[in-house]
Amino acid sequence: MSLLTDPRWGEALAHLPDYLGNHVRVSVTALALGLAASLPLAILSRNRPVLRGALLGLASIVQTVPGLALLALFYPLLLALAALTLNWFGFGFSAFGFLPAVLALALYSMLPVLRNTITGLNGVDAALLEAAQGVGMTPRQSLTMVELPLALPVMMAGIRTAAVWVIGTATLSTPIGQTSLGNYIFAGLQTQNWVFVLFGCLAAAVLALLVDQLLALIENGLRSRSRLRAALGAVGIAALVAATLVPTLARSPSSYTVGAKTFAEQYVLSALMAQRLRAAQLSATTREGLGSNVIFDALASGDIDVYIDYSGTLWANQFHRTDMKPRNELLGELKTMLAKQNITLLGELGFENAYALVMPRQRAAELGIKSIADLTSRASTLSIAGDYEFFSRPEWTALQKAYGLSFRGQRTMQPDFMYAAVASGEVDVIAGYTSDGLIAKYDLVVLDDPKHAIPPYDAIVLLAPKRSGDEKVKAALQPLLGKIDIAAMREANLRAAGNDASSSPDAVARWLWEKVGK
Amino acid sequence: MPTKSLIGYANVAKRFDGGRVVAVDNVSLEVAEGEFLAIVGGSGSGKTTLLRLANRLIEADEGVITVEGEDVRAADPIGLRRRIGYVFQSGGLFPHISVADNIGITPQLLGWPAQEISVRVDELLDLVRLERASHRDRMPHELSGGQRQRVGVARALAAKPRIVLMDEPFGALDPLTRDALGDDYRELHKKLGLTTVMITHDMTEAILLADRIAVMRSGKLLAQGTPAELATSGDEYVGELLRTPRRQADRLNEALPRGGA
Numbered sequence: 115m116s117l118l119t120d121p122r123w124g125e126a127l128a129h130l131p132d133y134l135g136n137h138v139r140v141s142v143t144a145l146a147l148g149l150a151a152s153l154p155l156a157i158l159s160r161n162r163p164v165l166r167g168a169l170l171g172l173a174s175i176v177q178t179v180p181g182l183a184l185l186a187l188f189y190p191l192l193l194a195l196a197a198l199t200l201n202w203f204g205f206g207f208s209a210f211g212f213l214p215a216v217l218a219l220a221l222y223s224m225l226p227v228l229r230n231t232i233t234g235l236n237g238v239d240a241a242l243l244e245a246a247q248g249v250g251m252t253p254r255q256s257l258t259m260v261e262l263p264l265a266l267p268v269m270m271a272g273i274r275t276a277a278v279w280v281i282g283t284a285t286l287s288t289p290i291g292q293t294s295l296g297n298y299i300f301a302g303l304q305t306q307n308w309v310f311v312l313f314g315c316l317a318a319a320v321l322a323l324l325v326d327q328l329l330a331l332i333e334n335g336l337r338s339r340s341r342l343r344a345a346l347g348a349v350g351i352a353a354l355v356a357a358t359l360v361p362t363l364a365r366s367p368s369s370y371t372v373g374a375k376t377f378a379e380q381y382v383l384s385a386l387m388a389q390r391l392r393a394a395q396l397s398a399t400t401r402e403g404l405g406s407n408v409i410f411d412a413l414a415s416g417d418i419d420v421y422i423d424y425s426g427t428l429w430a431n432q433f434h435r436t437d438m439k440p441r442n443e444l445l446g447e448l449k450t451m452l453a454k455q456n457i458t459l460l461g462e463l464g465f466e467n468a469y470a471l472v473m474p475r476q477r478a479a480e481l482g483i484k485s486i487a488d489l490t491s492r493a494s495t496l497s498i499a500g501d502y503e504f505f506s507r508p509e510w511t512a513l514q515k516a517y518g519l520s521f522r523g524q525r526t527m528q529p530d531f532m533y534a535a536v537a538s539g540e541v542d543v544i545a546g547y548t549s550d551g552l553i554a555k556y557d558l559v560v561l562d563d564p565k566h567a568i569p570p571y572d573a574i575v576l577l578a579p580k581r582s583g584d585e586k587v588k589a590a591l592q593p594l595l596g597k598i599d600i601a602a603m604r605e606a607n608l609r610a611a612g613n614d615a616s617s618s619p620d621a622v623a624r625w626l627w628e629k630v631g632k
Numbered sequence: 633m634p635t636k637s638l639i640g641y642a643n644v645a646k647r648f649d650g651g652r653v654v655a656v657d658n659v660s661l662e663v664a665e666g667e668f669l670a671i672v673g674g675s676g677s678g679k680t681t682l683l684r685l686a687n688r689l690i691e692a693d694e695g696v697i698t699v700e701g702e703d704v705r706a707a708d709p710i711g712l713r714r715r716i717g718y719v720f721q722s723g724g725l726f727p728h729i730s731v732a733d734n735i736g737i738t739p740q741l742l743g744w745p746a747q748e749i750s751v752r753v754d755e756l757l758d759l760v761r762l763e764r765a766s767h768r769d770r771m772p773h774e775l776s777g778g779q780r781q782r783v784g785v786a787r788a789l790a791a792k793p794r795i796v797l798m799d800e801p802f803g804a805l806d807p808l809t810r811d812a813l814g815d816d817y818r819e820l821h822k823k824l825g826l827t828t829v830m831i832t833h834d835m836t837e838a839i840l841l842a843d844r845i846a847v848m849r850s851g852k853l854l855a856q857g858t859p860a861e862l863a864t865s866g867d868e869y870v871g872e873l874l875r876t877p878r879r880q881a882d883r884l885n886e887a888l889p890r891g892g893a
Contacts, residue, residue: 241720241721248718251710251741264727
């Protein structure tokens with residue numbers, strides 16, 4: 115199929131009003147907030163070297179924090195703040211999505227604006243400052259009539275840099291729950307949908323260029339004192355914002371939000387749940403690509419209504435348990451702990467997505483390795499690879515302790531590339547996921563865990579506190595419980611990893627429903 | 633003194649760098665109404681500081697400065713500057729606004745109606761001999777050095793000041809332009825009944841334009857008076873300053889045949 119006739123372009127286009135609208139709103143708000151903070155600070159500090167140094171230093175430090183981390187940091191910060199205001203003043207606010215994204219992006223926009231405004235103002239010829247004073251200007255008149263107009267080109271260059279940065283970095287606000295053009299990129303990367311990735315990048319680039327050119331028009335108008343051009347630029351930006359508001363206002367507010375973490379299985383399962391809700395005449399949307407640190411809190415605070423998590427993940431990460439329990443006992447205890455937070459554990463889907471040590475079938479047979487216990491004596495000659503978090507997770511510590519594993523080397527990899535790497539012999543063992551479709555595709559084998567060092571990872575449906583008494587949503591999702599076995603999920607995941615139109619989460623979810631729902 | 637003093641310095645001192653540099657050292661000087669005073673001195677003599685003390689671009693450390701009989705410390709510095717014209721060394725025109733807007737800046741700050749400012753700008757362009765139509769809407773960078781300085785003079789005169797302070801106004805111009813502009817200004821000074829204080833390092837210019845000359849060196853006022861009075865000053869430096877133009881004139885006379893050129 116040619117790239118141009120791929121039906122996924124149409125699918126991507128259908129999301130555009132929502133994604134682009136949110137992206138513009140969050141970027142423009144962040145930029146406006148950033149400017150509102152930076153410009154007065156820059157003006158205030160232009161004649162105060164100590165304050166100037168402190169501000170520029172601070173802004174530089176912020177700039178060195180990777181965008182993704184800065185955005186992620188604001189979520190727990192605001193969550194704590196919201197808890198405080200709720201305690202002290204009796205009101206809370208949503209620390210999810212828009213607010214943390216705006217604050218982080220605003221902070222991110224400050225350096226170029228601060229630096230260029232200060233540079234621009236300091237670059238004004240001292241003789242002109244004296245002339246301004248000499249003709250009888252007050253300090254404020256000197257600032258507005260002489261200094262700012264003369265510094266304008268340098269200032270606008272900073273503002274334009276900030277705008278492009280903010281629009282680009284806003285794509286990273288998807289994991290903290292802010293819908294953006296990043297939704298295309300995160301979803302595309304996870305489901306090998308390169309059309310989505312390309313579409314998201316292009317849309318963000320076009321938006322950045324457009325805003326940059328509108329700002330250039332405003333600058334040009336201000337500089338040549340052409341009210342028309344400045345107004346045209348301003349109207350352009352206002353129109354952009356207004357245009358993105360229209361589809362939002364027109365759309366009926368969705369009553370159920372289904373959350374999904376940042377990997378393909380989650381995209382498929384959230385699509386499946388949304389389809390089930392809609393089949394039951396409930397309106398539903400999905401919030402995809404949420405960071406695993408964000409999604410549970412988002413459910414607890416009601417920002418999303420339902421999502422799929424895994425028992426072992428909650429056990430270890432959310433409740434910080436290090437002891438191990440058999441599968442059903444762990445589920446029972448988890449249910450009680452969740453109930454204390456008013457979160458409903460509706461039930462299990464029927465498969466586990468556990469971490470597991472995985473090797474090529476042939477290689478394992480040659481080395482005579484059947485279980486992790488067989489690795490103990492061989493590990494010193496083998497290398498292992500895991501995803502970004504595996505080696506800092508309690509499972510890894512437990513595995514090392516239980517089996518006395520000490521590998522020759524360990525590497526961190528993007529999960530999608532891990533399976534190919536172990537299949538090609540690049541690494542010897544990987545920490546994969548039991549439900550991953552690539553296990554079958556590459557003819558890999560999951561090593562047994564006789565000492566049960568890795569906790570069970572049953573896929574479970576969680577409902578937000580405000581949905582605990584909602585029988586309609588429970589009834590709509592009930593048919594999924596216990597129906598999805600590991601083989602079905604692996605095949606679904608394999609389909610989702612395909613690179614064609616039938617591999618979209620929605621299409622795979624429909625296939626999965628056909629297979630298990632009847 | 634028969635006429636009344638418009639600017640007065642009494643035992644004025646100004647130090648910079650925490651007292652290490654004495655820019656103006658106990659200077660007393662009167663400028664009479666209608667007078668054209670030139671302050672002559674080398675660089676670092678304190679002449680520019682002395683000028684800026686008058687409209688409070690710089691504040692004095694000691695002594696009393698009066699403008700139109702009023703102690704400047706009691707005056708609002710912004711208002712003071714708006715009623716004193718100031719011509720800057722290389723024009724000091726604002727590069728981002730037109731010639732007309734530059735000229736009309738002080739009236740604009742004073743809140744004159746736009747129509748009145750416009751009329752005044754045309755008047756001033758005539759006064760400094762710049763053609764209205766072709767200069768009004770130009771930007772400063774489109775002007776020659778002499779034209780820029782004419783605009784600088786027009787700007788200083790815009791709000792109809794009685795006093796004009798000029799900081800080496802013609803220093804950076806070529807000799808012909810400089811001569812023409814000096815003569816034109818001298819005429820304006822007379823016609824408008826201005827009181828002018830001009831800084832220059834060029835004694836010839838001072839002698840040709842000013843009624844009286846004050847000579848400064850190292851912050852001190854060495855001598856003041858008409859050129860003839862200065863000639864009687866016993867000060868060696870003042871004598872040297874006065875002899876230089878004469879020597880130059882003599883050499884010029886030798887080199888150029890009378891009636892030639």
